[in-house]
Amino acid sequence: EAAVTQSPRSKVAVTGGKVTLSCHQTNNHDYMYWYRQDTGHGLRLIHYSYVADSTEKGDIPDGYKASRPSQENFSLILELASLSQTAVYFCASSEGTGWEQYFGPGTRLTVL
Amino acid sequence: QQQVRQSPQSLTVWEGETAILNCSYEDSTFDYFPWYWQFPRESPALLIAIRPVSNKKEDGRFTIFFNKREKKLSLHITDSQPGDSATYFCAASGKAGNTGKLIFGLGTTLQVQP
Numbered sequence: 001e002a003a004v005t006q007s008p009r010s011k012v013a014v015t016g017g018k019v020t021l022s023c024h025q026t027n028n029h030d031y032m033y034w035y036r037q038d039t040g041h042g043l044r045l046i047h048y049s050y051v052a053d054s055t056e057k058g059d060i061p062d063g064y065k066a067s068r069p070s071q072e073n074f075s076l077i078l079e080l081a082s083l084s085q086t087a088v089y090f091c092a093s094s095e096g097t098g099w100e101q102y103f104g105p106g107t108r109l110t111v112l
Numbered sequence: 113q114q115q116v117r118q119s120p121q122s123l124t125v126w127e128g129e130t131a132i133l134n135c136s137y138e139d140s141t142f143d144y145f146p147w148y149w150q151f152p153r154e155s156p157a158l159l160i161a162i163r164p165v166s167n168k169k170e171d172g173r174f175t176i177f178f179n180k181r182e183k184k185l186s187l188h189i190t191d192s193q194p195g196d197s198a199t200y201f202c203a204a205s206g207k208a209g210n211t212g213k214l215i216f217g218l219g220t221t222l223q224v225q226p
Contacts, residue, residue, distance in 0.1 A: 042201060043156065043216040058213065090155055098144040098163075098205060101214065103155040 003027045004104035006091050012110045019078040021107050023091030031094045032074040033101065034058070034066060036087040043090065049074055050096075081111045115139055116204050118217035126225050131189040133220045135202030140183065142204040146214070147176065147187050149198045156201060160187070192224045 004025045013019045025032065033048040045058030047066035055066040063085060065077040078085055088108050092101040115138045125131045135145075146161035162169040162176045162185070169176045173192075178185045189196055202217040 040218065042218040045213055048213065059215075097213070100146070100158045100161070103157065106155050 004091060004093055004102050006089075006104040006107050008107060009105065010108040010110075012112060013078075013081045015082060015111055017081050019081050019085075019109065019111075021076040021078075021089055021091075021109070023074045023076075023104055024072055025074075025091075025093040025102075025104075026072065027093050027095075027102060028071070029093035029095050029102075030071065031096060031099075031101075032068065033092045033094075034064070034074065034076045035090045035092065036060070036085075037090060037106075038087045046076065046089075083111050085109065086111045114218070115215045116202055116217040118200075118202050118220050120220060121218070122221045122223070124223045124225060125192050127192060127194060129192050131192050131196070131222055131224070133187040133189075133200050133202070133222070134184070135186065135217060136182075136184045137204045137215075138183070139204070139206060142206040142215075144205045145176070145178065145185055146203050147174075148201045148203060148216075150201065150219075151198045159200070189222075192222075194224045194226050197222055197224050 007022045034046040035043045044060050049055045049068040067075045088106050090106050091104040094101040117136045119134045147159045148156040149159045150156040160171045160174050167178045173190045175188045199219045199221045201219045203214045205214045
């Protein structure tokens with residue numbers, strides 16, 4: 001049974017529209033992360049959270065917001081989607097820093 | 113500025129050969145070095161990890177060699193199998209400086225020819 005799930009699995013959005021990507025984990029982990037993956041750029045951290053109701057900026061936070069309403073749920077919000085945000089987005093969870101991160105299946109986002 | 117660098121970008125070996133994937137890093141405070149692998153259209157998953165208290169970590173056919181002085185590490189895959197064909201990411205994190213966030217390299221794509 002998958003411990004980190006993401007929805008939707010794929011989405012097509014229009015430029016300027018709002019997009020919300022959702023992540024749910026059943027690992028009972030405190031840490032959750034949002035990454036984007038682009039060809040040639042590997043995995044880059046957008047936002048992360050180590051406790052409910054609190055989020056931290058990662059390495060590329062511009063254009064993204066995050067929300068952690070509970071330990072299990074972590075959302076990534078694109079208020080005004082842009083073409084450059086077309087990518088695959090992965091959510092992950094971990095017990096703490098320096099521990100294994102468990103990744104969700106990913107969301108393929110295409111902004112037209 | 114890429115804090116974790118990997119080479120080569122792509123590598124092809126024959127079945128049964130040893131594949132060597134290289135990684136180097138900038139921040140001397142990094143203290144955790146996991147390798148993740150990712151198969152096409154799948155998500156990354158932890159393969160093997162090392163902490164600087166040791167300079168070698170083995171798990172079956174996969175071995176990490178770690179050189180703290182040179183800030184380099186390598187992943188050796190012995191007796192490579194076609195099922196090992198994947199993209200391998202070296203990553204690093206440390207409590208000091210980057211608050212424990214994982215920094216990923218750009219990856220090495222390995223192709224094992226039967």
